[in-house]
Amino acid sequence: MRAKLGLSQDKISEARELAARICGPVLKFVDGHTSVTVERATLRLAGADDADADGVPVPNLIVDQARDRLADGAFRLYASALARTGDAPERLNRKIAEGLRLTDLPPADEAATARKAQELVNRAESRVRANREFRAARQEEWKDRNHRPLLYLIVATGNIYEDVKQATAAAEQGADVIAVIRTTAQSLLDYVPYGPTTEGFGGTYATQENFRIMRAALDEVSERQKRYILLTNYASGLCMPEIAAMGALERLDMMLNDSMYGILFRDINMYRTFVDQKFSRMLDAWAGIIINTGEDNYLTTSDAYEKAYTVLASQFLNERFAYAAGLPARLMGLGHAFEMDPTIKDGFLYELAQAQMAREIFPEHPLKYMPPTKFMSGDIFKGLVMDTMFNFVSKATDQGIHLLGMLTEAIHTPFMMDRYLAVDNARYVMNNMASFYDEVEFREGGIVRTRAAEVLDRTLEFLRQIEATGLFDAIAEGQFADVKRPKDGGKGLEGLIKKGPRYWNPFEEHLTRTLGLGK
Amino acid sequence: MNIVRPYGDTLDDGKVQLSFTLPIPDGAKGREAARQLVLKWGFKDCDVVHSAPLSAGFSFYVAYGKTESSVDYDSCVADEHSAEASMSMDEVNEFIRRELGRKVVVVGACTGFDAHTVGIDAIMNMKGYNHHYGLERYPEMEAYNLGAQVPNEKLIEFADKVKADAILVSQVVTQKDVHIHNLTQLIELLEARGERGRYICVAGGPRIGNKLAVELGFDVGFGRGAYADDVATFIVKKLAERN
Numbered sequence: 213m214r215a216k217l218g219l220s221q222d223k224i225s226e227a228r229e230l231a232a233r234i235c236g237p238v239l240k241f242v243d244g245h246t247s248v249t250v251e252r253a254t255l256r257l258a259g260a261d262d263a264d265a266d267g268v269p270v271p272n273l274i275v276d277q278a279r280d281r282l283a284d285g286a287f288r289l290y291a292s293a294l295a296r297t298g299d300a301p302e303r304l305n306r307k308i309a310e311g312l313r314l315t316d317l318p319p320a321d322e323a324a325t326a327r328k329a330q331e332l333v334n335r336a337e338s339r340v341r342a343n344r345e346f347r348a349a350r351q352e353e354w355k356d357r358n359h360r361p362l363l364y365l366i367v368a369t370g371n372i373y374e375d376v377k378q379a380t381a382a383a384e385q386g387a388d389v390i391a392v393i394r395t396t397a398q399s400l401l402d403y404v405p406y407g408p409t410t411e412g413f414g415g416t417y418a419t420q421e422n423f424r425i426m427r428a429a430l431d432e433v434s435e436r437q438k439r440y441i442l443l444t445n446y447a448s449g450l451c452m453p454e455i456a457a458m459g460a461l462e463r464l465d466m467m468l469n470d471s472m473y474g475i476l477f478r479d480i481n482m483y484r485t486f487v488d489q490k491f492s493r494m495l496d497a498w499a500g501i502i503i504n505t506g507e508d509n510y511l512t513t514s515d516a517y518e519k520a521y522t523v524l525a526s527q528f529l530n531e532r533f534a535y536a537a538g539l540p541a542r543l544m545g546l547g548h549a550f551e552m553d554p555t556i557k558d559g560f561l562y563e564l565a566q567a568q569m570a571r572e573i574f575p576e577h578p579l580k581y582m583p584p585t586k587f588m589s590g591d592i593f594k595g596l597v598m599d600t601m602f603n604f605v606s607k608a609t610d611q612g613i614h615l616l617g618m619l620t621e622a623i624h625t626p627f628m629m630d631r632y633l634a635v636d637n638a639r640y641v642m643n644n645m646a647s648f649y650d651e652v653e654f655r656e657g658g659i660v661r662t663r664a665a666e667v668l669d670r671t672l673e674f675l676r677q678i679e680a681t682g683l684f685d686a687i688a689e690g691q692f693a694d695v696k697r698p699k700d701g702g703k704g705l706e707g708l709i710k711k712g713p714r715y716w717n718p719f720e721e722h723l724t725r726t727l728g729l730g731k
Numbered sequence: 732m733n734i735v736r737p738y739g740d741t742l743d744d745g746k747v748q749l750s751f752t753l754p755i756p757d758g759a760k761g762r763e764a765a766r767q768l769v770l771k772w773g774f775k776d777c778d779v780v781h782s783a784p785l786s787a788g789f790s791f792y793v794a795y796g797k798t799e800s801s802v803d804y805d806s807c808v809a810d811e812h813s814a815e816a817s818m819s820m821d822e823v824n825e826f827i828r829r830e831l832g833r834k835v836v837v838v839g840a841c842t843g844f845d846a847h848t849v850g851i852d853a854i855m856n857m858k859g860y861n862h863h864y865g866l867e868r869y870p871e872m873e874a875y876n877l878g879a880q881v882p883n884e885k886l887i888e889f890a891d892k893v894k895a896d897a898i899l900v901s902q903v904v905t906q907k908d909v910h911i912h913n914l915t916q917l918i919e920l921l922e923a924r925g926e927r928g929r930y931i932c933v934a935g936g937p938r939i940g941n942k943l944a945v946e947l948g949f950d951v952g953f954g955r956g957a958y959a960d961d962v963a964t965f966i967v968k969k970l971a972e973r974n
Contacts, residue, residue: 381785396844400844413844413904513856514858585849629751629791695878
């Protein structure tokens, strides 16, 4: 990466320091708390799975049973029951699904419970390590066979078996990353449904079985294509850590995981979200999953030209929160988008400036670049041209993860041929200008450099203002995305728990140790 | 009578461009299948100008056909609320001051599980869309945008609380007719409370036409291409009519 914008390194460092000071008090709060979904994620890692006759997942049943002692963590109850009964997790899960109340069992002795805990942690560790090693070996074996940037396509049929067909075709057409978009409103469910699913609205339920089905299908295509196809799902919502846990177990490769998206765009309580994002990101770090952050959402709700600084500010905050969860830069797919009004004069140069600025400020991060959506219309021909401009900027600034734009964006979920045209367009542009990045410099005092410097200045101003207010209050006052979220408002606050002196979560301890997060 | 046909480069040549996917492999046989299909649709000529494999079992076609079908333009009736041009933002505000003499209160949301706020944001947010300011910018209006995934019950409660004149509902997701369900439920809830007459009800979304909205019990529906000024014009004129 060669710097081309002449950005002030002092200003960039100052922005990082501000981000650290802004996130500090939040992280302090996070460390003293857990949530129902953090507890359920822990149980899932320990082996809790299955569901009762009404479809209530076993992890939810256990957490409900442990409701009045969650300050101690739910894990103790499960590990103790396994130690006392001698059951394998599968067998105990079935019993719980059929009505067993763990609180009715006399506790096993401490030593036996601790031994069981160690066994469960070891089991999860070896499974996740095997996943990491499998991925690394395939990526090494087939290195340089993926596109650069990675071409990312979405499937969204609602039926996992239909998704498999579409995903297979998309991978055969050239996609490097397949994202299975979730059904509308899954983010607001405080549980993760169980088993394979064939009904969804605008997407498919994220379930562990669906993850497994899609992973197996993509592994097959990868073998045929001699190209590792990455699988993506969405951790945002009320179950961030549980989805991350399932992703860790089933070898997902990317996870939508923004530190504030749920608060701002799904009205989930801010305390709950900050607690959930931390543990989910620790799981991503452990499993080698690349997070994708959601800065593009700032631009679809506000004006992309005027609010460009909110994207950069959010990238700094997301980066800080991610480091605090043990994620290295190479796993931070910080987001942004090509969303400026196409009628703006020199809009293309401003987009180029923004993308290049992100590249230079976050050099090792696999930036996730989102296509135009807001100004896509029924004019599919214009849409294809806008996507071409987007493809150009992405390649010209060496972005990491390229979400392909669809010419039918504003019309329907993509047809198979829409995806083909998108891949074809991207391949054409990216091959045709393959070395452009190395050839081009930006004129000092020109539009691109001036714009990037301005956005960085505005970002600093904005971060200073947030630091002065405090992040919780800044969100409450509507400083982000013009959305006001009261501190005690939003969904999921009732699922937040203050950790007690006896809180015990050996998975969290294991991750803290493995990721080097200990004090 | 004004009989029209598609115009390629000559009057009445009836030229139409088509693109589609077939679940068969690409190749000469596939192209022949595509050609026959286009002829079966009633086109008189067909040129399959391009084909490409999408995957092992799917192929993509671009074709041109010639149609002899025609339509009488004069007898067509548009599915729009009014043929009149909408007023501009300034004209709407002036109209409110002159005809109503008080602020107009508007409440909007994406209801049900719909998380797509682009439509309601385009109509309501200060900034608006495509150089048409949103209702929040109208000095003579009080506009409340409740955002996404708002239950109908909450929307009605809020409308009651702020004494709204109009309720705006945006529905983008239409898979499995979920929008019909959401829109119908709002009207039913209002009717059950005996409050349907209290509000001007406006539905909007890329797949919402005026005809559909009116059938479902709304006063009006706005589809693709509608802006805040169109919505505002309808609301204030309707209010003036009621006075």
